[in-house]
Amino acid sequence: MATITRLFDIPYYQLERFNSIPDALASKVNGSWVKTSTQEYIDKANAISRALLQMGIQKDDKIAVISSNNRTEWNIIDIGVLQTGAQNVPVYPTISEDDYEYILNHCGAIYCFVSDTEVLRKINLIKDKVPQLKEIYSFDAIPGCKNWKELITLGDESNNQEEVEVRKNSIHTNDLATIIYTSGTTGRPKGVMLSHQNIVSNVLDSAPRIPFKAGDSRALSFLPICHIFERMVLYLYQHYGVSIYFGESIEKISDNIKEVKPNVMTVVPRLIEKVYDKIYAKGNELSGIKRKLFYWAINLGLRYEPYGANGFWYELQLKIARKLIFSKWKEGLGGNLELMVSGSAALQPRLCRVFAAAEIPVMEGYGLSETSPVIAVNDMRNRGFKIGTVGKPIGEVEVKIAQDGEILCKGPNVMLGYFKDDAKTAEVIEDGYFHTGDIGEIDTEGFLKITDRKKEMFKTSGGKYIAPQILENAMKQSRFIEQIMVIGDGQKMPAAFIQPNFEFVKEWAKIHNIDLGTTNESLITNEKVIARFKEEIDTINEKFGHWEQIKRFELTPDLWTPENGQLTPTMKLKRKVVLEKYKELFDKIYN
Incomplete structure (x- = not known):
C-alpha cells in the first residue's frame, strides 16, 4: 500500500485502496452534478503539472488560488501545483483590494487562478501593482481571460510526465507545501508556512476520530477551502475514500443537503444556530398536541448527556422523542447525516446537546492555521465526547497549559513559521511549543476546554x-x-x-x-x-x-x-x- 508523506500522495492512495471512486469529487454545473472519478482527478492533476513545467515553473514558486466557492477545479489545481514543488497560496475571495495587493506581492505569486468575474475584477484592479504576476487563469469561462482548461490542453499535448515524476521525487515531507494568510483580527495578514508533513500528519492523526465507514460515505463541502480547516478535511475525506460534493453556495446549502444526502459535513457554530432557529420557527407554527410534543422533545434534548448518564427513564423518553420528532430533523438534513464537525468558534453547549439528542452529533474541535489546524476534537466513541469541551488532543500532538493558563502545543502539525517574518515566529514558538494565544484547561479525563483569548x-x-x-x-x-x-x-x-x-x-x-x-x-x-x-x-x-x-x-x-x-x-x-x-x-x- 502506498505511503502518504506528501499531500499529492493522497489521491494515489485513494486509487490504490478504493479503486477509482466514480464521484471522488462532484460539483454542480448548470443545474447538474458533474462527477470526477479518482482516476480522472489524478489524470487532470498530472496534466496541470506537465503544463506548469512547460511554462517554466520551478520549485518554491508561488501560485495563488482564489475561489468564491469550493469546486472540483480547485483540488485538481492544488495537486497539480504541489507535484511541481511549487506552493499553492489560497486567498479569501472576500478580502479588500489592498489585502489582495499585499498578499500577492508578499508571497511573490507568479500565476493566479480565480473562480469568477467578481474575483477577476478585484485582481485586475491591483494587477499593475503586482509586477511579478505573469498571468491570470479563470475556472469559469470569462471573455478576455485565459481559462484553466488551456493548461489541461497544454498538459495533454506535452510528453513530459517523466519530468513530473522526477520533480515529485525531489519533494520531501518537510518541504513547504502552502502559505495560508491568516485573516487576522488586527494588522496585516501573516503568512503561515505549512509543510507537507504538517498537514499530512494532521490528516493521519485525525483519521482515527472518523466514526463512519471508509470508502462508502458522502460529504458535503461548503466552508471556504482557502481556510486550512476545510482544506485539511478535504484531504482527510480523500484519504478515507469519502465522495466529496461541493455545495453551490451558503444560500443553496439546504437544497444541496437534500440532493446529496451527506453522511458528514464540516460546519461553523453560526450555521448550526441558523439550522436550529429554522427548526424552532417551524415548531412555533405547529398547534395542539404536535406543538406540545415538539417543545417536550426540545426540552428533553436540552438536558441531554452522552452515554446514558441521565438514566433509564430519560433514555426511554429520548427514544420516543427521536421517533416522533427528531427523526424529522434528520430527514430535513438529507436523512443520512451521521456527523457534523464544528470549528473556528465556540459551539453553544445547548446546541451540542440538542443535536446529539437528535442523533445528529456535532463534534466540536479546536485548532489554528498554525497547527494545520487540528489540536483536539471530540469523538462519540469510546467515551471521547464531552459537551462544553473541544475533545482530547489527537495522536502525536502534545498539549500543556502554561502558568498563565495559555494553551501550548507541540507536534508534527506545528507550522514551519511565518513567511518572511522570523521575529513574529520567535514570538509564538518557544522550545518547540506553539503558543496558541488561547486560555484553557485540561480536565482530569484529558478533555481540553477553551475559556478565552489571552490577548482579549x-x-x-x-x-x-x-x-x-x-x-x-x-x-x-x-x-x-x-x-x-x-x-x-x-x-x-x-x-x-x-x-x-x-x-x-x-x-x-x-x-x-x-x-x-x-x-x-x-x-x-x-x-x-x-x-x-x-x-x-x-x-x-x-x-x-x-x-x-x-x-x-x-x-x-x-x-x-x-x-x-x-x-x-x-x-x-x-x-x-x-x-x-x-x-x-x-x-x-x-x-
Missing part, C-alpha cells in the same frame, strides 16, 4: 480581570442575541455592544403584538425590546461574579459580517474595528 482579556479600572469570550459565549446562548462584544478595558464596569437576532426578535414581537416599525433602527430603540434584552442579560449575568456582570449595553442596527468589516472571514470578532465603529455608543455607555 482586560482589566477594569477596579483591577478586576474580565475574560470577554466567556461572557460572550454565555450571552450568545440567548436566541435574542446574534453577536455580542464585551467592552470595558480600563473602565469601571464591563458593558457590551449587541447585534440582535433580528429575525427572532421580529417573531417574538409578532407573538406579543408589539409594533417594531419597519427598520432595524426603530427595532433597537423600542422600549419593550430593550427591556426584553435587559431581562435576558440579567438572567445570564447571575452565572457570573458581580464584577464580571454586564451592567450596560447598546443594541446596534446593522448586521456584523465579514463584508461589513466587523468579523473576519472565519467569523471572529475584529474587536478594534467594532470598537471604532461604535465609538459613539461607547461614549454613551461610559460618559
Whole structure:
C-alpha cells in the first residue's frame, strides 16, 4: 500500500485502496452534478503539472488560488501545483483590494487562478501593482481571460510526465507545501508556512476520530477551502475514500443537503444556530398536541448527556422523542447525516446537546492555521465526547497549559513559521511549543476546554480581570442575541455592544403584538425590546461574579459580517474595528 508523506500522495492512495471512486469529487454545473472519478482527478492533476513545467515553473514558486466557492477545479489545481514543488497560496475571495495587493506581492505569486468575474475584477484592479504576476487563469469561462482548461490542453499535448515524476521525487515531507494568510483580527495578514508533513500528519492523526465507514460515505463541502480547516478535511475525506460534493453556495446549502444526502459535513457554530432557529420557527407554527410534543422533545434534548448518564427513564423518553420528532430533523438534513464537525468558534453547549439528542452529533474541535489546524476534537466513541469541551488532543500532538493558563502545543502539525517574518515566529514558538494565544484547561479525563483569548482579556479600572469570550459565549446562548462584544478595558464596569437576532426578535414581537416599525433602527430603540434584552442579560449575568456582570449595553442596527468589516472571514470578532465603529455608543455607555 502506498505511503502518504506528501499531500499529492493522497489521491494515489485513494486509487490504490478504493479503486477509482466514480464521484471522488462532484460539483454542480448548470443545474447538474458533474462527477470526477479518482482516476480522472489524478489524470487532470498530472496534466496541470506537465503544463506548469512547460511554462517554466520551478520549485518554491508561488501560485495563488482564489475561489468564491469550493469546486472540483480547485483540488485538481492544488495537486497539480504541489507535484511541481511549487506552493499553492489560497486567498479569501472576500478580502479588500489592498489585502489582495499585499498578499500577492508578499508571497511573490507568479500565476493566479480565480473562480469568477467578481474575483477577476478585484485582481485586475491591483494587477499593475503586482509586477511579478505573469498571468491570470479563470475556472469559469470569462471573455478576455485565459481559462484553466488551456493548461489541461497544454498538459495533454506535452510528453513530459517523466519530468513530473522526477520533480515529485525531489519533494520531501518537510518541504513547504502552502502559505495560508491568516485573516487576522488586527494588522496585516501573516503568512503561515505549512509543510507537507504538517498537514499530512494532521490528516493521519485525525483519521482515527472518523466514526463512519471508509470508502462508502458522502460529504458535503461548503466552508471556504482557502481556510486550512476545510482544506485539511478535504484531504482527510480523500484519504478515507469519502465522495466529496461541493455545495453551490451558503444560500443553496439546504437544497444541496437534500440532493446529496451527506453522511458528514464540516460546519461553523453560526450555521448550526441558523439550522436550529429554522427548526424552532417551524415548531412555533405547529398547534395542539404536535406543538406540545415538539417543545417536550426540545426540552428533553436540552438536558441531554452522552452515554446514558441521565438514566433509564430519560433514555426511554429520548427514544420516543427521536421517533416522533427528531427523526424529522434528520430527514430535513438529507436523512443520512451521521456527523457534523464544528470549528473556528465556540459551539453553544445547548446546541451540542440538542443535536446529539437528535442523533445528529456535532463534534466540536479546536485548532489554528498554525497547527494545520487540528489540536483536539471530540469523538462519540469510546467515551471521547464531552459537551462544553473541544475533545482530547489527537495522536502525536502534545498539549500543556502554561502558568498563565495559555494553551501550548507541540507536534508534527506545528507550522514551519511565518513567511518572511522570523521575529513574529520567535514570538509564538518557544522550545518547540506553539503558543496558541488561547486560555484553557485540561480536565482530569484529558478533555481540553477553551475559556478565552489571552490577548482579549482586560482589566477594569477596579483591577478586576474580565475574560470577554466567556461572557460572550454565555450571552450568545440567548436566541435574542446574534453577536455580542464585551467592552470595558480600563473602565469601571464591563458593558457590551449587541447585534440582535433580528429575525427572532421580529417573531417574538409578532407573538406579543408589539409594533417594531419597519427598520432595524426603530427595532433597537423600542422600549419593550430593550427591556426584553435587559431581562435576558440579567438572567445570564447571575452565572457570573458581580464584577464580571454586564451592567450596560447598546443594541446596534446593522448586521456584523465579514463584508461589513466587523468579523473576519472565519467569523471572529475584529474587536478594534467594532470598537471604532461604535465609538459613539461607547461614549454613551461610559460618559
